[in-house]
Amino acid sequence: MSRLNPKSTPSEFLGTPGTALLTVLVPSFLYILYFTCSEASGGCTPSVFDLPIRLVAAVQDPSWWISLWDTEATLAYLAWFAFTVVAWAVLPGDWVPGTELRNGEKKLYKINALPTFLGTMGLVAAVLLKKGPSALTYAYDHWVGLVTASVLFSFLQSLILYIASFRGDKLLALGGNSDSHIYNFWIGRELNPSIGSFDIKSFCELRPGLILWVLIDISMACEQAIRRGGWPTDSMILVVFFQTWYVFDALYNEAAIFTTMDITTDGFGFMLSVGDLAWVPFSYTLQARYLAFHPVELGWARTALIVAVALTGQYIFRVSNNEKNEFRNGKNPKNLSYMPTERGTKLLTSGWWGVSRHPNYMGDLLMGLAWCLPTGFDSPIPYFYFFYFAVLLAHRQYRDDEMCAHKYGKDWEKYKKLVPWKIIPNVY
Known part of the structure; x- marks a missing residue:
């Protein structure tokens, strides 16, 4: 071993x-x-x-x-x-x-x-x-x-x-x-x-x-x-x-x-x-x-706004994960584009995975924000989860990038040019 x-x-x-x-x-x-x-x-x-x-x-x-x-x-x-x-x-x-x-x-x-x-x-x-x-x-x-x-x-x-x-x-x-x-x-x-x-x-x-x-x-x-x-x-x-x-x-x-x-x-x-x-x-x-x-x-207006944030996050999280899992299992029902690598594997470059390299993390962050918003703004401490989770996901993204750079070599540099944003497009 x-x-x-x-x-x-x-x-x-x-x-x-x-x-x-x-x-x-x-x-x-x-x-x-x-x-x-x-x-x-x-x-x-x-x-x-x-x-x-x-x-x-x-x-x-x-x-x-x-x-x-x-x-x-x-x-x-x-x-x-x-x-x-x-x-x-x-x-x-x-x-x-x-x-x-x-x-x-x-x-x-x-x-x-x-x-x-x-x-x-x-x-x-x-x-x-x-x-x-x-x-x-x-x-x-x-x-x-x-x-x-x-x-x-x-x-x-x-x-x-x-x-x-x-x-x-x-x-x-x-x-x-x-x-x-x-x-x-x-x-x-x-x-x-x-x-x-x-x-x-x-x-x-x-x-x-x-x-x-x-x-x-x-x-x-x-x-x-x-x-x-x-x-x-x-x-x-x-x-x-x-x-x-x-x-x-x-x-x-x-x-x-x-x-x-x-x-x-x-x-x-x-x-x-x-x-x-x-x-x-x-x-x-x-x-x-x-x-x-x-x-x-909260009342109806704030409740509706928070629900909209949560549903948006849930949609991005689930649809992006489904795209990834279907593609890994040899399926491509949406006919998404991809980039072949020297390893013989393929990297998605369209759909949600063309928006950023971790669109599921973006959905996760929106859901996390929706969990905190119902607590109001009397104290910042109930928002701890959102800020902690943002740091956690950024660290996971960093670890994943390092692993993929080692795994795919020059192909990963090509992929990053096709999908430049790490989690949130035009932000990070």
């Missing part, structure tokens, strides 16, 4: 120092978001200058550290993760092949994330009808404990998989076989850690964190509805609907994930583990959590 697993160098995220910092900073930021923007901490601070004051006051208080642990919430999180594993095992689903790996093999993935989601939503609806919204406010009441449980689980999972990657002949990620344990732990050493037919990376990408994201949103809506003595606000309904639809769409198109960089290129290290299991469900729900204690009424 040494030929397939060449030694690499710590080249991303500023190498070993950068990944060491991120290993601490990413989970810490989940707490920072809560303790600077929550009802318990006195609302959302309007100025970044207040952040250090709040943080220093918190960490100097021993009771603050004790409050991070919640045994009941930890058991609840473990039960939720176990439920999703059992659902993967028992619910029917097709087995589909992924892209060809460097060893010439193709992994088979079980497609049943959508039935897991629909079954979960059925259980939620049954509880809501029988016991009312008060039965579903658990995530709001045990927020910090659930964050701690997800972070610890992510860390332990990553540590176990990293140790296991040194046993036997494993196919490693090309960027995760350096001499730095810290860097490898963050970026991911083994490409596809599995237990039998159970692929851990693709499972964590789509099930525990994504579905929990929706469950937390529903919990926030129930909390707000109880406080109002009736229905949640139009702003809360928009946020929950937009994000639920996003998750539904991702799970409905489950097979599309098998061509993404996360699956085909990245190892499964702490970066993806904490991102999938902790960062997604507990940072992407910031808008719903904010609205739970800071309700906003």
Whole structure:
């Protein structure tokens, strides 16, 4: 396997120092978001200058550290993760092949994330009808404990998989076989850690964190509805609907994930583990959590405008991804133009992929903006997701460009002249 697993160098995220910092900073930021923007901490601070004051006051208080642990919430999180594993095992689903790996093999993935989601939503609806919204406010009441449980689980999972990657002949990620344990732990050493037919990376990408994201949103809506003595606000309904639809769409198109960089290129290290299991469900729900204690009424005009932004983003995101996936699978129903390469592969140069090199990212950004707009403008913190996501997508675009430049050589330079814009035409 040494030929397939060449030694690499710590080249991303500023190498070993950068990944060491991120290993601490990413989970810490989940707490920072809560303790600077929550009802318990006195609302959302309007100025970044207040952040250090709040943080220093918190960490100097021993009771603050004790409050991070919640045994009941930890058991609840473990039960939720176990439920999703059992659902993967028992619910029917097709087995589909992924892209060809460097060893010439193709992994088979079980497609049943959508039935897991629909079954979960059925259980939620049954509880809501029988016991009312008060039965579903658990995530709001045990927020910090659930964050701690997800972070610890992510860390332990990553540590176990990293140790296991040194046993036997494993196919490693090309960027995760350096001499730095810290860097490898963050970026991911083994490409596809599995237990039998159970692929851990693709499972964590789509099930525990994504579905929990929706469950937390529903919990926030129930909390707000109880406080109002009736229905949640139009702003809360928009946020929950937009994000639920996003998750539904991702799970409905489950097979599309098998061509993404996360699956085909990245190892499964702490970066993806904490991102999938902790960062997604507990940072992407910031808008719903904010609205739970800071309700906003939009009215029809603002609601219509926000819906238009969301639908535009959804359309660009889905249509562009469909164009890409159909083309990769040997189909071209729109008769899109393309550029042949010396490798024998083809690069799309028309349709949405002629507008920019990552039109799906442009759609993603518009949807992200639509998720934040319902929170109004009383605080900038609920817009954290949009700005974070813009940086994340720009970084992904940079990584993809580097990978494609190495893969296609001079052909990539020709392609960039045909499609000069990276994400947003005439902007970036």
